[in-house]
Amino acid sequence: MSETPLDPSKIKSILATDCGSTTTKAILIEWREGEFRLIVRGEAPTTVEAPFEDVTKGVLNAIEEVEELAGRKFLEGSRIVTPTRDDGVGVDLYVSTSSAGGGLQMVVAGVVKTMTAESAERAALGAGAIVMDALASNDGRRPHEQIRRIRHLRPDMILLSGGIDGGAVEHVVKLAEIIEAADPRPRLGSSYKLPVIYAGNNKASDQIEKALAAKTDLSVVPNLRPVMERENLGPARDKIHDLFMEHVMAQAPGYRKLMEWVGVPIMPTPGAVGNIIQTIAKQHGLDVLGVDIGGATTDVFSVFGETFNRTVSANLGMSYSISNVLTEAGVPNVMRWVPFSMDEKDLRNRIRNKMIRPTTIPHSLEELMVEQALAREALRLAFEQHKAMAVGLRGVQRERTVSDTFEQTGSDATIVDMMALDLLIGSGGVLSHAPRRNQSAMMLVDAFLPEGVTRLAVDSIFMMPQLGVLAEVHPAAATEVFEKDCLIWLGTCVAPRGQVKPGKSFMTVEYTKSTGGSERHEILFGDLQLIPLEAGESVRAKITPAKGCDVGAGPGKTVERELHGGVVGLILDGRGRPIALDPADPNRVDLIRAWTHALDAYPEPEAQPVG
Template sequence: MGIPEVGQVQFALVADCGSSLTRVALIEQVDNTYRFVARSEAPTTVGPPWSDISVGFLHAVSQLEGVVGRPLLDEQGHLIIPTEGTTGVDLLVVTSSAAQPLRVVLAGLVREISVASLERAAQTSYVQVLDTIASNGVDLNQRDNERIRRIRQHRPDVIWVAGGTDGGAGRPVLELVETVAMACSLMDSAPRPDLVYAGNVALRPQIAQIVGEEVPYIVVDNVRPSLDVENLTAAEMAFDQLYQERKLGNLPGIHALHAWSTGPILPTARAFGYLVNYLDYRYEGPKGVLGVDVGSASTVVAASFNGRLSMTVRTDVGVGHNALATVEARGIEAIQRWLPFSAEPEEILTVAHNQVLRPATVPLEARELAIQQAIAREALRAALGTARAAWRRANIPFHRGLTPQVEPIIARGAILTRAPRPGQAALMLLDALEPVGITTLLLDPYDLAPGLGAVATLKPLVAVDTLDGGAFVNLGTVISPVGRARPGDIVLRIKLTYESGGGYEVDVRYGTMELHPLPPGEKARLELRPRRGIDVGRGGPGRGGGPIEIPPSLLGLIVDARGRPLRLPTDPGARREQVQRWMRDMGV
């Protein structure tokens, strides 16, 4: 799909339709510069009684009208686009994660090679893998009718087939395709699954004959053109495209949004990735850029290193619709370890159940909030674990078990951006991501990130100006020294000098967490003197580099000297005391 030409834009509307909430924001050009004006939100209306996603969108726009004092809807309640005098907008971009994940079955010759490559490609979009079928291993002696039964039972949206290097295995791949095609043809109701072939290119003509016209057939590049080369680019794009067509494209009421939208409706995760990738190009530094999105039904990690975007979408973990699934996947003990109090499994499961039933509700009690935030930590840690595996395969330099050096970290999701205290958001990110060296924590409180990523593909200046104008909120600058030391050892000396004058020096001890607030709106200069063997990301162990400018932020300077990887006491009582101490240190 080509990118449409966009003319003069004075008013731009960005919308993100999530699984629980639909958010819209208005951007206006004033004195040749684009600035964020205001935002509003309304419940997403995919399900009954509305069963029309455009209803929630229009509710949110109607609220926005009242905030900005500019008519955006006509007398029939439809969006005014393009502008008409003093009404309407010139551009609308829509992103969405409101649809259910794309349901797929993956089939290949070798589970550890072709099937594994398909699984990695599937992890970059809103995809649920229902089953995997391989011609080796446990499936070696499995009869074809058992495979057919499994495919018919799952009734997937798409079946992927891979196998054989280019010019390699032939007959086994054709036999696998014959089995899949038979399963599809035996399904008695439309639509039948799409069949996507990502294997040996030499077999494409024969496979087209086997599949025939009864099954929709798509061809993408071989995911394993040779045993030592993995090529996932085309497969990742196809997963996104199929999600857009088969899932987003079939949402009730989506046709209205398509009619108003200036460009295609993009998956939220992919649009967020576009923004992270853009920021990586913009910063042009040796570090990467990391973005995380903790949603109701899914958790996203988007990272860009040297201009190369890496996406991880976990559709099985979240803090709303998938809160209970997160607890079940990670285990009760994993949730308990982040709590400053003793909680029985029944209490944790009750909180998770309530979030599934009412994902948009705000907890009223401190215990419930702490449990929700613990679930968010584990959702993020689960997604980060998947992302790290992808980074290793992409040869991203980082120590095993640690996060690569990144600048900045962009965080979105209501559990983070609407935390009652900024220290709670920072602590969730530090506990889950365990950044190393020096980085900045940025929050997306106005839910602009996916929209700006989508706008950047149509009208880049809108995204650039809006980012420069304060689209994100600076939560704080983090120093995370890495190296071996004993608890209580001095690992770092910092010197902080305020822009208005004055300052101080302080020693940092291993195992501690310190918060150094800055006066409101004021910058500071930071000098670091790490102990020998301690690395703060300034050229190697023991090197502090030159002075660093610390920009104004909500929290100021955060020194996280707890060590990497983070280790909590095994004794439950001692662990709870440790968590309480960290919370106090962060002003929580």
């Protein structure tokens, strides 16, 4: 890594890579005609595993593809030239993210499961880690069981917290003693001590050092829960990133070389995605929900108000983990989204075959429909987990008034508010590469059930990670490319919360188009309508829900909102929340077909039953 500080005004060309577990993706961003734009993208298989065991080989291959497509040279031998030379060879900045080799795997520990352990989990998740386990003094396990668990897991690092500053030290020291007794070994390599970060009661720091300094590589940072009412996750997250670079990445094959090439530290991929989502939410004052569904894991990111949350569902994905989606969701929940009748045994075998041959792609329309049914459930389950984690701080004493007596929401309630949500962004193969964008929009709406008025977008070629790490050093370039080249605007979903009798009027939407002419759409309960409205167009609409139903202003109240178009258009969703879709309903197939037809999701005529 270069030692001289970067001057963003001198950066005119940027090369960014994301080393995923299967593919390394490279993008070239350049300053052209007064703005930063994505120029080309290349990719190559990741080379962390045998027989190559050197991540830089895959990086160079991906960059070579970019060189060919851009008609420029960035490499000299097997080195990236930075900054750009007078002869035009090279780039001004090279940055990278990585999730190869299983990403960053952590164990967290805290005194109380729903307080400091939960805060520690949020800190680790926010830094881009997969949390393998969260230990707590009150997690119901006996010390020897906790010790066995730590020893068995072999994490990349441990984050230990507990107690407010100046509080009782005994419990957190006891946790440190458990970690010491486990004598944990790092996952990669045996030649170094396991990094442990202590972010708990400052009064216990000396005793923690006494217990852990000899057996682990201990770092002490400010308490992540200094007082009950406040989290201070920043120092712990920063330390996790530092240690990720110094220890975990340095042990992975080829990363020492890669670390010398980059202009800013390598970030864990999900940490970088969280970064760009936070940047966008802050710049535009939006409540944003983002999802990245991969082959093995699904990450959900949210920004509501000023609170950022990220969760990773380690075993929900579309290839390696596809069978687990079926197991966790249950066959009926998956089958309900399949727009034809299908034998359960056939479904189960097909999904298992995808698991053992994860790189295969759906050839027939029926196979695509089955995968997209699975995707809805994977997204739904990952979102459920996110809502359960994205909660207010627990253990905080609140003053309650008489009116609060009837208010059931406490600190356990999720802060994810679908009515307040402004923007829903999907990313990952099944969403970014769906043959029709209408399919991506439908999967997002069916899985997340947005309420009120919500804009929908997908990450066109999954470049959020690269833009996230770029935002660290050049936020202007990152956000410019994010908005102009990364996001594909699908359109806007309008969906009232509530229910009326089937076939009754559920909502009216009225607006005047910029080209003149007013339109009025009445949506009956159970209906789904797609109204064309192109990307770049928007209308000021008056939306009136049925009595007792809500589109954002309260039951039965009309709202006026800007509705933005996109490659799909306006989705007027009259199916209510939640969508009543009974797997056993004999009319289920007809219902699903009516919805997919309304959204023009699949080619006509639709598939016939398989088999």
